[in-house]
Amino acid sequence: MRSRLPVVLVLPAIAGLAFLLVPLAGLLVKAPWASLPTQLFSAEVGQALRLSLVCASLATVVCLVLGVPLAWLLARGDLPGRGLLRALVTVPLVLPPVVGGVALLLVLGRRGVVGQHLDQWFGISLPFTTAGVVLAEAFVAMPFLVISVEGALRAADPRYEEAAATLGASRWLTFRRVTLPSVMPGVVAGTVLCWARALGEFGATITFAGNFPGRTTTMPLAVYLALETDPDAAIVLSIVLLLVSVAVLAGLRDRWIRA
Amino acid sequence: MKRVLAFVLLLAGCSTAQPSPSTPNITVFAAASLTESFQKLGKEFEAAHPGTKVTFNFGGSSALAQQINQGAPADVFASAAPANMKQVTDTGAITAAPTTFAKNTLQIAVPQGNPGKVTDLADFAKADLKIALCAEQVPCGAAAKKVFAAAGVTAAPDTLEQDVKAVLTKVSLGEVDAALVYRTDVRAAGAKVEGKDFAEASGAVNDYPIAPLAKAPAEAKDFVNFVLSERGRAVLTEAGFAAP
Numbered sequence: 001m002r003s004r005l006p007v008v009l010v011l012p013a014i015a016g017l018a019f020l021l022v023p024l025a026g027l028l029v030k031a032p033w034a035s036l037p038t039q040l041f042s043a044e045v046g047q048a049l050r051l052s053l054v055c056a057s058l059a060t061v062v063c064l065v066l067g068v069p070l071a072w073l074l075a076r077g078d079l080p081g082r083g084l085l086r087a088l089v090t091v092p093l094v095l096p097p098v099v100g101g102v103a104l105l106l107v108l109g110r111r112g113v114v115g116q117h118l119d120q121w122f123g124i125s126l127p128f129t130t131a132g133v134v135l136a137e138a139f140v141a142m143p144f145l146v147i148s149v150e151g152a153l154r155a156a157d158p159r160y161e162e163a164a165a166t167l168g169a170s171r172w173l174t175f176r177r178v179t180l181p182s183v184m185p186g187v188v189a190g191t192v193l194c195w196a197r198a199l200g201e202f203g204a205t206i207t208f209a210g211n212f213p214g215r216t217t218t219m220p221l222a223v224y225l226a227l228e229t230d231p232d233a234a235i236v237l238s239i240v241l242l243l244v245s246v247a248v249l250a251g252l253r254d255r256w257i258r259a
Numbered sequence: 260m261k262r263v264l265a266f267v268l269l270l271a272g273c274s275t276a277q278p279s280p281s282t283p284n285i286t287v288f289a290a291a292s293l294t295e296s297f298q299k300l301g302k303e304f305e306a307a308h309p310g311t312k313v314t315f316n317f318g319g320s321s322a323l324a325q326q327i328n329q330g331a332p333a334d335v336f337a338s339a340a341p342a343n344m345k346q347v348t349d350t351g352a353i354t355a356a357p358t359t360f361a362k363n364t365l366q367i368a369v370p371q372g373n374p375g376k377v378t379d380l381a382d383f384a385k386a387d388l389k390i391a392l393c394a395e396q397v398p399c400g401a402a403a404k405k406v407f408a409a410a411g412v413t414a415a416p417d418t419l420e421q422d423v424k425a426v427l428t429k430v431s432l433g434e435v436d437a438a439l440v441y442r443t444d445v446r447a448a449g450a451k452v453e454g455k456d457f458a459e460a461s462g463a464v465n466d467y468p469i470a471p472l473a474k475a476p477a478e479a480k481d482f483v484n485f486v487l488s489e490r491g492r493a494v495l496t497e498a499g500f501a502a503p
Contacts, residue, residue, distance in 0.1 A: 106432070111433040125389075127429075127434050207428070210420065211394060212419060216418070224421060225396045228396035
């Protein structure tokens with residue numbers, strides 16, 4: 001028998017939903033719908049949208065490759081000062097993204113601690129490149145993935161891993177065949193968060209990678225600059241970004257969770 | 260409980276001790292590039308007019324014009340462009356004729372030591388140099404576009420930044436070899452940024468108009484006159500502005 005939903009939970013839940021959705025509704029109400037199709041199919045918007053999707057996806061791959069092992073280390077590794085390490089990993093979450101961008105410049109810029117050697121030895125310069133956009137987005141988005149995967153790992157029952165070990169599986173095999181499948185929902189949730197955060201990234205991107213159409217101008221940068229001269233165009237661009245991201249997230253998430 | 264009550268009474272006492280509204284306070288809305296020079300002039304004005312308090316609201320000129328037209332309590336408006344002043348005179352919020360009190364010109368900004376050996380505007384076309392410009396949507400970018408068109412130079416920028424401060428960050432960190440910004444911005448950026456004059460700069464000179472608002476007290480007009488005085492001119496020149 002199903003009991004009735006308690007009002008103490010339902011009322012704040014509805015208020016919370018409204019709080020999140022009303023600003024979006026405002027954007028939709030104020031949108032100049034007539035100019036939406038022309039904006040949507042203009043070369044500049046297409047370019048920025050494509051760049052946004054490519055960079056956010058690449059940044060998510062970088063985060064998965066580096067972030068899942070990091071989460072595993074934080075959850076399972078027997079490290080001294082693990083609490084401090086865990087706190088440090090979340091620093092990009094609290095850091096204003098513009099500061100993150102300046103920090104990246106100081107390290108990976110042409111005169112940066114590491115960047116000057118990249119420039120001298122390999123002729124690689126990351127600022128003002130698409131690779132720079134991916135780096136800036138990955139820097140800001142990775143904590144979302146790490147926290148989510150680490151939470152899942154810590155909640156998972158370690159006895160299955162122990163059982164695998166007693167049956168002779170190596171730690172790598174255990175990780176691939178036992179640990180990873182058991183925390184898959186956490187990895188998926190983290191990936192979704194990470195991708196969404198990377199897609200909306202503005203501050204670190206414009207500070208570290210600058211703004212140049214086709215190379216580093218992602219949708220959030222295009223929205224910001226449109227706001228200076230043409231607020232209507234900025235609203236249209238925001239809606240395009242919103243629609244595309246909601247479509248991708250809704251589509252992919254269902255597929256992953258069913259799998 | 261008693262202690263809380265005493266605290267509340269104390270606060271209430273404080274609020275009544277504040278100056279009465281009859282004290283001549285003036286609020287000056289001024290373009291962000293005037294921040295340092297106007298703050299200095301404001302202090303000097305307060306010293307010369309005991310009892311008068313000058314409050315500033317610095318920001319982008321277009322945003323300030325919008326705020327004034329929507330009823331923000333401004334007494335004086337100093338804009339970085341005649342177009343934004345016109346937005347306010349058009350609505351009748353300002354009836355006096357605005358006076359141009361300063362001019363700002365573009366300068367080539369290079370990192371300390373000029374690693375890219377940039378000397379004139381033609382260097383902005385070199386593909387091997389890293390170049391930062393303001394985006395066309397913001398005033399410094401529009402001015403740069405005008406200068407390049409007049410000089411017949413096709414600039415090869417690596418980035419189009421969202422504002423002057425962002426451009427200067429990249430210059431002072433040495434991430435770019437050259438940028439085009441206003442002379443006053445170079446002056447304000449300190450020792451890590453060097454400014455270089457170039458001949459074509461006269462093609463995009465920015466006029467700064469000032470005017471008191473129609474409903475402002477008499478002190479607003481006094482402040483405008485102080486900005487236009489010899490002393491005002493001296494402070495503005497120090498900040499890198501040219502005389503009108």
